[in-house]
Amino acid sequence: MTTINDVAHAAGVSPATVSRVLNGGRVTAERAERVRRAAAELGFAPNRVARSLRMRRSSLVGLIIPDIGNPFFTALARGVEDAAQRTSFSVVLCNTDGNLDKERRYLDIAIAERMAGVIVAAASRSRTDVSALQSRGIPVVAVDRRPRGASVDAVLVDDEEGGAAATAHLLARGYRRVACITGPQGTSTAEERLAGYRRALQEFLDDGPGAPAGEADLLRDYIRHADFKVEGGHAAMADLLALPRRPDAVFAANNLMAVGVLQAVREAGLEPPEIGVLSFGEVPWAALVQPGLTTVQVPSYDLGRTAAGLLLDRIAGTEQPLRTVVLRSSLQIGRTTAGPRSGMARRMSGKQQTPAEDPR
Amino acid sequence: MTTINDVAHAAGVSPATVSRVLNGGRVTAERAERVRRAAAELGFAPNRVARSLRMRRSSLVGLIIPDIGNPFFTALARGVEDAAQRTSFSVVLCNTDGNLDKERRYLDIAIAERMAGVIVAAASRSRTDVSALQSRGIPVVAVDRRPRGASVDAVLVDDEEGGAAATAHLLARGYRRVACITGPQGTSTAEERLAGYRRALQEFLDDGPGAPAGEADLLRDYIRHADFKVEGGHAAMADLLALPRRPDAVFAANNLMAVGVLQAVREAGLEPPEIGVLSFGEVPWAALVQPGLTTVQVPSYDLGRTAAGLLLDRIAGTEQPLRTVVLRSSLQIGRTTAGPRSGMARRMSGKQQTPAEDPR
DNA sequence: GTGAAAGCGCTAACAA
């Protein structure tokens, strides 16, 4: 394996000069050229391991995500990738499957490999611990989910707002028994989307034209916690549909659960918008699955790009106060939330229950 | 940052002894215990970079795949992960988007980082070049796709067999104008699945009950090359459906293109099995998209697990001849290929054209 | 079984 010394020897210069040529130090054009030629002839490939040891930091950046099968995270990963592409850092992608042990293992590796920084979508809000990285001076940026208490830069989505907008939309379209299937307790996204749902319901009850007595209590029965996966969404929806007074609309707090919901809805012989269905986050191949699915659009790619930007800033060492960037979601209205009576009957009698509304 | 020397000092032993404790050398129990306690107290985390430099090889294994958005490859990645999990090696996942430049960049990084080995699903059969790795002694295993001419271990699927079985199945079910949408020219999977398609058609024409004149030529017009993506499959299918004599069945040579095909079929107002649709590789959430999609099942997870196994063998240095492992696919028959006249009419008149058949 | 010492390949401080 040829080293920088071999190249130096071949070019008749010192190793330091070769290093300078490689890393943009000041070297006279003539010598630089000689070095480059020698390097090319010898097929020299700099040893990044040695470089990392010397610099006490590698040129690897870790990206830790909970579900590589979720298109949301793959889009996010692409965003990180593309941002890193223009730098000398390389991204290594780590999938935890939402498993805290796997996550811990990857965080340990990040330390052991002296990675330059880590972007993490935490498996758990309270139990993901990045303090070991921080105490060793490895910059950490949280994406999508914010670990509780950790003082890290973060790039988040306006989950609560998005959840509220989604729920308000369903209510505005005339649905009255609106259910919410949210994610596991202890993830910030699940909690905040649910909080948005609750807030929108409350506001509706407060402002609205006097709801029937007991309605508020009833609504509480329409909340389910699932696992952010297709199967969980399916089970939760089947459960909801088995209720004596089943919901007439559902807000699925992530994309995969929305797929499960649609599945359950179809199995029950129902067809949106007879029952309202709304997803938080784009559903892959949604057009085929369910044309016109109403969706809270989440800027997953930008989430990744922005997180990478913050991380690279930190790695560069720019002294900065802690930053939290919140990216805005936007409601894309489709046909699956047209209203409970928006079928044939509605089309014949004209619009009756779609009040003007602000799609945020 | 605490080092092995700090630990040695605290435990009153030499750095060499600490290293032995960490890596399973022979040390008396008493001293080993002292070392371990000191390490824990100091929060010592071994520096893998230094270790890699000294060992002239890192404990990272690269996995290079062309499409992180394709569930086939994410399943494969999980297989690799799980196999590596039980060793001291960590997997770094690299997504090339089928782009040769990106792929080259990742291969360069694998060299520069002195990775212990690389598993690669090549972006191109002829233009992906892993010789630089090999000449530097980095073991390479090809998975799913075999780079042409490269002498590497490989784990493949019986693509040609699978393609033939798929096509034979369609013919056996009574479809006569069977189209094939395959992948980009220059990927082994696309070429071999197409070859299987051709072989099955030929065998049918040879053995079968004399096809109408010109049939063989006609069939040639039913082949399309697309990009292994949803959009490509959609466009190709739309194109086929616009033919004056359009196909009555289609074999999509990968899962994502099958999604696009189903989309185009639906847009054309058709409904399988009126038109036969068959996918090579599982379609994500297929149950929802199209219940009962006939599929050539590909053992993606096992592909990854097996590839990791071969790679780890090589890394261990076991002297071995070059190995190619071919995993078998299996046809899972669903409703989308029940036969061109298998709708209402058929159900009433009893089975007419489903000869006995071997689902491999 | 244990320690001293050398060295993996690079970068950076310093001196020239």
Place this chain on the structure above:
DNA sequence: TTGTTAGCGCTTTCAC
């Protein structure tokens, strides 16, 4: 601008 030198933190002879 250039070369000399030291050292990043570990593993591994080799001698004891």
